[in-house]
Amino acid sequence: MTAPATTPTHPLLDAHAGVLDEIRQALASRGWYSRYPESPSPRVYGESAAADGLAAHEAHLNTAYAVLSTQPTDGSVVGSEVSPYGPTLGVTYPALDVDAGLAAARAAMPAWRDAGPQVRAAVCVEIVDRINRRSFEIANAVMHTSGQPFVMSFQAGGPHAQDRAIEAIAAGLVEQERVPTSVVWEKPGRDREGNPAPTRMQKDYRLVPRGVALVIGCNTFPTWNAYPGIFASLVTGNAVVVKPHPRAVLPLAISVEVAREVLVEAGFDAALVQLAPEADGQGLARTLAERDEVAIIDYTGGPTFGAWLEESAAAHGTLVYTEKAGLNSIVVDSTDDLRGMLGNLAFSLTLYSGQMCTAPQNVYVPEGGIDTDEGHLGFDELGDRLAAAVGRLTGDDAKAVELLGATVNDQVRSNADSLASIAEDAGGRVVLDSRRVPHPAWPDAVVRAPGLVAVDVAREDVYTQECFGPVGFLIRTASTEQSLAQLADTVREHGAMTAAVYSTSEAVLDAARDAAAEGGVALSENLTGQIFVNQTAAFSDFHGTGANPAANAAYTDAAFVANRFRVITSRRHV
């Protein structure tokens, strides 16, 4: 009466079984693990990789993205991407016919569901491997949609994003494997004569997807922030519709193209991954989010639409994972490596002009200043030293633009222009104005170096809202104790993706750990080298905590994957 337990087979499972073992183990240990080399060096990716990637990118420009025409479409096209470096991309994409697309997604799921978690994971790994081969092409696409500098576009948009994809696959795989396929349940008992007469039942546990998963991409990290949701949903059996930011379509179009290609080669339906590009202002995310077929939403973007999603989707019983905005915070108490600290902080403020969701904004410094290996520094002195460090890092235009990239939108540019008025309104001081950096190669790019404004801790009106882009606040507090309390309070209330502390005192570090636990934010301590507060490593660092308003989830913990599938039991006497 019972179906035989079958071992799943698939050529890709044969090919990637070893990888699945590796990533299961890496996830459990949380030690260092990376599948994809982060160096864009020709020694790693091949002598012609960079040129080939650029050529592939250029071949997309001013063309219709034809390969996606296998998706259901009404024939209309969209596409209005303009590089933050200046050029119009000119790529057009076929609009997804939403009714037909969602129907196709649903129809594709049963075979994908029945393939089981291991086969799904192997297919997903193959997709990411094949995405990796197009890293240079994607890097160019990320650069010319997000405005990231090229090396960052390569790393964050390529291997680092791919490692996060693999992490999500691992988390989803392991989570599904925790539920046995089948068990014989034997309840002890006796018959009327007192002889053992157990009740035996076979119980089969079948994993089922929730439905269609919608992934809403963002402008600044089109791949890095989309891959975790895409692969977490896909590996758990759901079909995925990817709705890219209208200004950052190309990197996800390439990714979706690869996914569909691999799915078909592997014997599955391409409709398991579809791209839903939209014209700027079309509101397609809202349309899709309200569809009954959509059961899961992953979102990275502004807090207003994020909050709407959380409320509206809950009314439909939809799972929603959001990453919105926050006040990334640093407490400076003391250091035994002033140069290292200043260099590290300056880099964190500078990288991509502070346009990372993890870039620091609020730097708390006690009014009495701090002790350092170069002697005591007053509050203003420390500010000036930090400004000088930023100045050194960004003083040379050609080198600076390779760190700063280009500003992604007018809001960022407006924030960069507002330092003097912020300082004036707040009775503060512009410690460093945001320099306009001419880009030697891309004259139309608007590049801004970070600026710093010193304000008093009392002026919460100034620094408890996110000021996205190259703007940092040096916040004058009465003491490190107050700095830590303010960190905990503002993060708990307004959210943060990252926090850091500099101190030579074990007591202060302990207090900082408590403040981070209270605020619900991950803490980096005394970073003075080549690890930066803005960066997290897949398989080891969680990105976000889900414990403060900045994000209701973390890449990638069990909570991010456990609810993307459900278990259906069937039981019978045996």
Next chain:
Amino acid sequence: MTAPATTPTHPLLDAHAGVLDEIRQALASRGWYSRYPESPSPRVYGESAAADGLAAHEAHLNTAYAVLSTQPTDGSVVGSEVSPYGPTLGVTYPALDVDAGLAAARAAMPAWRDAGPQVRAAVCVEIVDRINRRSFEIANAVMHTSGQPFVMSFQAGGPHAQDRAIEAIAAGLVEQERVPTSVVWEKPGRDREGNPAPTRMQKDYRLVPRGVALVIGCNTFPTWNAYPGIFASLVTGNAVVVKPHPRAVLPLAISVEVAREVLVEAGFDAALVQLAPEADGQGLARTLAERDEVAIIDYTGGPTFGAWLEESAAAHGTLVYTEKAGLNSIVVDSTDDLRGMLGNLAFSLTLYSGQMCTAPQNVYVPEGGIDTDEGHLGFDELGDRLAAAVGRLTGDDAKAVELLGATVNDQVRSNADSLASIAEDAGGRVVLDSRRVPHPAWPDAVVRAPGLVAVDVAREDVYTQECFGPVGFLIRTASTEQSLAQLADTVREHGAMTAAVYSTSEAVLDAARDAAAEGGVALSENLTGQIFVNQTAAFSDFHGTGANPAANAAYTDAAFVANRFRVITSRRHV
């Protein structure tokens, strides 16, 4: 610079380490596991246990529940419980001062958080062990609040509920243990001379609770449906406020009393578990749900308030686990054990007068009838045979009341009275009217045996709403194929906690498994013995699936626990 990894120690951890091992393993295997004997036999619980429990119950009657006066209270008392068997309980409870109670809950959490998952699990096991010792007292309290018959009150309100508590503890423990306490992350690298120069960081992972957890109890299963949420939240570090149904306070008052007692003995703050009793109609659940301190809500009850909770709480970022209402469904196709099938079905319909969230309501039978080991039976014949089986089971008043218990509220009584009008409106037939059964011991109890109405499958208006209590529908379909399609469709749309199928055909059973997967409901196949569709076993059967509108969660899977705590990383170079 790094805190030494400490092994948690606590006398209760020494005492229960073996249990924790057992339950970790039981949860992973999903085989049979029970910590608490389900038999109320004197040989198991002691010769005087039943009498002592009854005496303890009677000592509560017409008194103030004084032991809870250690909770913050404004001095007012509430309490209006009336037994479905007739008597007024007369127990009064001190109202919780909400502001002070929530403040106390928050203040109690840091020490509980820092105790770590193993100590918390051990303390929780001790609480449940001590609750188990009061099983007979709780059984009387459950009987006289829910109206369950005594043996069921003992089993479902006692050991079975306690096993579900242990299961939640196990799930929460294992989930937390999946995150390592600490790891050294070592990223390979080389210095400028090309020598190996790895980057090494220590990362500590600290588990933090989300906040105060609110558990909203129900009238029919005050302990069974409350314990999973209570212990899942408690073991993951949260403080819990238990808001019992105003007509079923006593079982949870006793449970909370025990929890507080054990917590204090174990060196923790009693405020980690508090009771928030309310007067009927006071709306305290809403008040509590809207408080910022409340981060998690577990709810069992009606769909209207459940839906409000899901929407309102999401707007606050609160996690909400709900179990509401559904259409439990059975497809009858054929059987090789007609007597067994009829007996099993009759029992499932009869037990507690169908007032279980898992009791069957919709029984689909093809109009052409079914093949059985006693020959072919027409649709009407099958109905009559089922009616006769119910009649045999409930024909003797004294025996019947020990299965039926008492009706819990006027809605159930009204539903029981409505069979004739339902049949008339629907053009159907009353196959069996709901008999009023006089209770030999409790003359004021309103006891109703199950009734059955035959209706056509087209009359969805009749059977696609929950008709809670002793009402079953025999739904005439064109074929088993239509029965299964209708099961899948109605469950997906309206929800269900359980489903079952009877068939001698492997093809039909396979199709039923697919229909159950489509509808998102657990399936019992060909139950003809002493396992019933209404019953689930802790550690093996999930209660609910989270895959249909009846409940957004399951007792107890990873998704039920993984998001009740968060992980805060701190990292530093080493």
